[in-house]
Amino acid sequence: MILGNQKRKRFDLNNNAINVYYGYTSGDNFQHHWKKLLAELPSSIQQHCLKFKQTSDQQKRFLGYTLLKSALEDHKIPTKELENIALSEFKKPYLENYPDFNFSLSYSKNLSLCAISQGLEIGIDVEKIEKIEIEDFKSVFSTHIWEKIIQSESPLISFYQYWTTIEAVTKANGDGIVGPIQDIEFNEQKIKYNNKMWLVEEIKEIDNDYKIHLCYPIISNITICYKRILNLKSV
Incomplete structure (x- = not known):
C-alpha cells in the first residue's frame, strides 16, 4: 500500500x-x-x-x-x-x-x-505437450475453433496451440480464463478479444517439448x- x-x-x-x-x-x-x-x-x-x-x-x-x-x-x-x-x-x-x-x-x-x-500489457502461457483427452476441453472453444482443431493434421498439437494462445491473451487482457473466451477472434497472429487487438507470438527458442505463446499489444x-x-x- x-x-x-x-x-x-x-x-x-x-x-x-x-x-x-x-x-x-x-x-x-x-x-x-x-x-x-x-x-x-x-x-x-x-x-x-x-x-x-x-x-x-x-x-x-x-x-x-x-x-x-x-x-x-x-x-x-x-x-x-x-x-x-x-x-x-x-x-x-x-x-x-x-x-x-x-x-x-x-x-x-x-x-x-x-x-x-x-x-x-503482456501475457505468457506454457504447456508441456502430452497426450490428453482433448474432448474434455471442447466446451472451452468456439464451434469454429474446435472444428479447426479436430480437422487439423495433428489435433493434439493444434489443441495446445490454441489453448496457450487463449491463455496468453486472457492473461494480457487481465481477466484470465473466466472472460468471454469463446468470443476471441483469430486472424493468424492478430487476435481480437474484448474489443482490443493483440499480437500473439509462438516462442520456439526455449523448448520444443512445450507450447509457449506470448501476447502483447500490436x-x-x-x-x-x-x-x-x-x-x-x-x-
Whole structure:
C-alpha cells in the first residue's frame, strides 16, 4: 500500500522490449537449494507456494517468483518490492509501487517462465505437450475453433496451440480464463478479444517439448530477449 506522499517509481526498460526469463525445476542444483531459497522470499509468496500439496507444484511456483526476483535485480528494482505484489479484480498480479512494470508467470511440468515489460500489457502461457483427452476441453472453444482443431493434421498439437494462445491473451487482457473466451477472434497472429487487438507470438527458442505463446499489444519493432536461470545460488 502506498502511504502519504510516496511516489510510484518508474521501471526503466525499452518500451518496445519484452524479456522472458525461464528455468527448470529438474537437476541437483535446484533440488538441493530450492527450500532454503524459498525461505528468503516474502512470507506471502512462501504461503502461496506451499499451499499446493504436490512438491512439484510448490517448486515450479517458487521458481517463477525466483525468476521475477532475478528480473527485478537486473532492472535495478529493489527485491523488497516482492512484498508489494497486489492482485487486480481478476487476480492478475502487479507491483503496487511500479505500475509501469508488467509481468506474467506461467508453469508447466518442470519449466517456469516469467515475462516482463515496461508499459506493455503482456501475457505468457506454457504447456508441456502430452497426450490428453482433448474432448474434455471442447466446451472451452468456439464451434469454429474446435472444428479447426479436430480437422487439423495433428489435433493434439493444434489443441495446445490454441489453448496457450487463449491463455496468453486472457492473461494480457487481465481477466484470465473466466472472460468471454469463446468470443476471441483469430486472424493468424492478430487476435481480437474484448474489443482490443493483440499480437500473439509462438516462442520456439526455449523448448520444443512445450507450447509457449506470448501476447502483447500490436506495436512495431518489438524486441524479445531470453535469459535462462541456471544456478539458483547466484539469484
